[in-house]
Amino acid sequence: MASEEAAVIARGLTKVFGDLVAVNAVDLRIEKRQVYGFLGPNGSGKSTTIRMLCGLLTPTGGNIDVLGMEIPRQAEALRRRIGYMTQHFSLFGDLTVRENLEFLAAVQGLAAAPARRRVAELLEEFHFTGMERQLAATLSGGQKQRLALAGSIVHGPELLFLDEPTSAVDPESRRDFWEKLFELADAGTTLLVSSHYMDEAERCHRLAILDHGALVADGTPAELTGSLEGRTFAVEAWQPRRAKATVLGVPGVISAAQIGNSLRILCDSGDGIEERLSRALDKAGLQARLSAARPTLEDVFVAVTIHQAPGETAETP
Amino acid sequence: MNLRRLWAIVIKELRQLRRDRVTLAMIAGIPVMQLILFGYAINLNLRHLPTAIVDEAQTTASRQLAMDMLATDIIRPVAQATTAEGVMALIHRGEISVGIVIPRDFERRLARGEPVAQVLVDGSDTVVQSAASQLAQLPVTTPATERDRASVPLPRAPISVVSFYNPQRVSAINIVPGLIGIILTMTMVMFTSVAIVRERERGNMELLIATPVSRSELMLGKVLPYGIIGLVQTTLILLLGMWLFGVPVRGSAMDVYWAALLLILANLSLGLLISTRAQSQFQAMQMTFFVFLPSILLSGFMFPFEGMPLPAKWIAEILPLTHFLRLIRGIMLRGADLMELWPEVLALLAFIALMMTLAINRFSKRLD
Numbered sequence: 192m193a194s195e196e197a198a199v200i201a202r203g204l205t206k207v208f209g210d211l212v213a214v215n216a217v218d219l220r221i222e223k224r225q226v227y228g229f230l231g232p233n234g235s236g237k238s239t240t241i242r243m244l245c246g247l248l249t250p251t252g253g254n255i256d257v258l259g260m261e262i263p264r265q266a267e268a269l270r271r272r273i274g275y276m277t278q279h280f281s282l283f284g285d286l287t288v289r290e291n292l293e294f295l296a297a298v299q300g301l302a303a304a305p306a307r308r309r310v311a312e313l314l315e316e317f318h319f320t321g322m323e324r325q326l327a328a329t330l331s332g333g334q335k336q337r338l339a340l341a342g343s344i345v346h347g348p349e350l351l352f353l354d355e356p357t358s359a360v361d362p363e364s365r366r367d368f369w370e371k372l373f374e375l376a377d378a379g380t381t382l383l384v385s386s387h388y389m390d391e392a393e394r395c396h397r398l399a400i401l402d403h404g405a406l407v408a409d410g411t412p413a414e415l416t417g418s419l420e421g422r423t424f425a426v427e428a429w430q431p432r433r434a435k436a437t438v439l440g441v442p443g444v445i446s447a448a449q450i451g452n453s454l455r456i457l458c459d460s461g462d463g464i465e466e467r468l469s470r471a472l473d474k475a476g477l478q479a480r481l482s483a484a485r486p487t488l489e490d491v492f493v494a495v496t497i498h499q500a501p502g503e504t505a506e507t508p
Numbered sequence: 509m510n511l512r513r514l515w516a517i518v519i520k521e522l523r524q525l526r527r528d529r530v531t532l533a534m535i536a537g538i539p540v541m542q543l544i545l546f547g548y549a550i551n552l553n554l555r556h557l558p559t560a561i562v563d564e565a566q567t568t569a570s571r572q573l574a575m576d577m578l579a580t581d582i583i584r585p586v587a588q589a590t591t592a593e594g595v596m597a598l599i600h601r602g603e604i605s606v607g608i609v610i611p612r613d614f615e616r617r618l619a620r621g622e623p624v625a626q627v628l629v630d631g632s633d634t635v636v637q638s639a640a641s642q643l644a645q646l647p648v649t650t651p652a653t654e655r656d657r658a659s660v661p662l663p664r665a666p667i668s669v670v671s672f673y674n675p676q677r678v679s680a681i682n683i684v685p686g687l688i689g690i691i692l693t694m695t696m697v698m699f700t701s702v703a704i705v706r707e708r709e710r711g712n713m714e715l716l717i718a719t720p721v722s723r724s725e726l727m728l729g730k731v732l733p734y735g736i737i738g739l740v741q742t743t744l745i746l747l748l749g750m751w752l753f754g755v756p757v758r759g760s761a762m763d764v765y766w767a768a769l770l771l772i773l774a775n776l777s778l779g780l781l782i783s784t785r786a787q788s789q790f791q792a793m794q795m796t797f798f799v800f801l802p803s804i805l806l807s808g809f810m811f812p813f814e815g816m817p818l819p820a821k822w823i824a825e826i827l828p829l830t831h832f833l834r835l836i837r838g839i840m841l842r843g844a845d846l847m848e849l850w851p852e853v854l855a856l857l858a859f860i861a862l863m864m865t866l867a868i869n870r871f872s873k874r875l876d
Contacts, residue, residue, distance in 0.1 A: 247714070247717060247873075248875050249876055263874075266873075267720070267873075270718060273718075275718040277714045277718075280711065281712050283712055285523075285524050285527045286520065290523055294516055297512055298513050298716075299720065300510065300512075300513065302512070342715075
């Protein structure tokens with residue numbers, strides 16, 4: 192079942208905690224040297240899936256093959272070849288930047304001399320020169336994430352799991368952080384990144400969207416947005432709140448979100464929706480301008496997660 | 509077992525410890541404080557009980573008896589009285605704990621073998637009572653069987669107690685060796701019982717178990733630094749005990765350290781086991797006290813092991829402190845060597861092996 196190109200293959204991956212089905216029959220295939228995104232709201236099973244793939248949680252059902260190894264049976268051997276960056280900062284706050292990296296290098300099995308070289312290299316590469324003696328607990332959010340990333344690649348893993356690495360980081364740090372991720376991907380590392388930021392999802396080579404433990408969409412960002420072609424519209428109106436109420440009353444409209452003075456509308460695949468919309472807006476006497484809009488990943492996200500509540504219309508934030 | 513990884517964990521623990529001021533303060537503070545508290549305050553053999561002596565006879569023999577009683581150091585004359593009624597009033601007012609009345613017909617009673625003197629005791633404190641009963645055992649000039657009757661309100665004590673190793677009955681000598689055990693039990697279990705839970709609470713554990721570090725490396729790496737600390741504490745207590753209380757080390761110092769090391773490892777492995785079970789640091793502390801209290805009460809530190817009911821003895825035999833106390837008292841006070849006390853050594857080794865195995869097996873490198 193091992194494959195030359197795939198870093199991760201999972202079939203029917205399931206995890207049940209008591210009555211809760213946290214991950215429900217998820218099939219995954221992650222090609223090597225890719226940045227693979229895991230998108231989903233909180234509690235959708237992203238972390239649980241990642242933990243099962245690293246061998247930290249035992250799946251209730253399904254098969255996992257990571258780097259040609261059967262998980263969880265060969266989890267111990269896999270640990271030398273993967274890096275894992277946890278969702279919450281998990282380095283030692285009462286150790287300095289350098290001490291944290293030194294510790295991880297030794298624990299990952301690097302010999303003394305290579306470890307010294309590697310730590311020096313990482314300190315330089317991750318801009319920690321001059322702050323090596325600072326306690327990790329006193330670092331800013333962005334610096335902590337940088338240190339955690341440096342720590343997770345001390346041993347040069349082939350596959351790196353990152354669980355919401357940027358959830359507590361300012362936008363600029365996020366951009367820098369992603370630069371680093373792409374450098375790693377260019378150098379041949381496969382990355383699995385979970386996130387709930389749409390702009391981050393758009394950067395991934397390929398995406399999986401999880402909702403309530405189920406895989407609801409899977410593909411490249413272009414494929415995913417392409418599937419919504421013709422289903423997204425923008426409405427510009429003087430009274431956007433009234434326009435929104437009107438639009439939501441039109442059959443076939445899945446969601447309408449207000450962005451400033453305009454509305455973003457997502458519809459199901461029904462035909463003739465554009466006419467129905469403009470008729471409804473005219474009838475309501477709203478001076479509104481309707482136009483087709485290019486679908487975004489956010490639209491995809493709304494479209495695939497909305498099915499969980501059939502018959503209801505939802506608002507996107 | 510990879511030595512470099514093990515060493516990395518030891519270094520990491522020591523570095524974290526160096527920055528943990530509260531724990532650092534406890535390492536030195538607990539031994540010093542407890543030694544001074546227990547050494548000075550807990551004294552089961554009372555001395556200098558406030559006393560009044562009424563000698564109505566005023567003969568050479570009666571004065572001799574009064575001097576003998578004073579020489580025991582158990583009593584200290586603080587008040588004056590001329591009659592037995594006066595003594596009773598002093599006891600009643602709480603000014604004295606012991607009153608000694610030598611009657612006018614002392615010489616005649618002595619000759620006839622009747623009770624020669626009365627020791628009146630404030631019996632509201634049993635410890636005082638038993639201390640005073642020692643007075644009643646003083647030889648006068650008549651045979652021992654007759655002497656007992658001299659202590660009219662006191663219990664009969666036909667067998668006199670001879671104390672070989674602590675002739676002055678100084679409590680500190682008995683208490684300091686035991687105190688090494690108490691302090692090591694308290695601090696060692698406490699340090700390691702939070703060791704694993706703390707990393708779980710702070711989220712470090714998820715990082716650690718995702719690395720190739722093995723369970724035994726992690727467990728040993730956490731035990732070793734505290735083992736060193738335990739030996740430092742042992743040294744501190746020994747030095748203070750010798751300096752402040754003149755506690756002797758009659759056996760070899762090396763044996764003292766081996767015994768201490770056995771107790772340290774026993775407690776550390778017990779702490780680790782607690783740590784793998786506890787859900788929070790608070791829970792770990794609760795469990796630590798659950799072990800600590802029986803250790804103090806049942807090990808023979810507070811009360812003699814011989815006097816305990818059988819079930820209590822069974823529990824005591826499980827506690828490492830019980831075995832350590834037998835070892836350390838043997839080595840320090842009786843000058844025994846470790847090999848002579850092999851059953852206790854064996855018991856401690858078995859305890860360490862069992863706890864360590866349980867801790868390593870309980871600890872899972874999985875999150876579920």
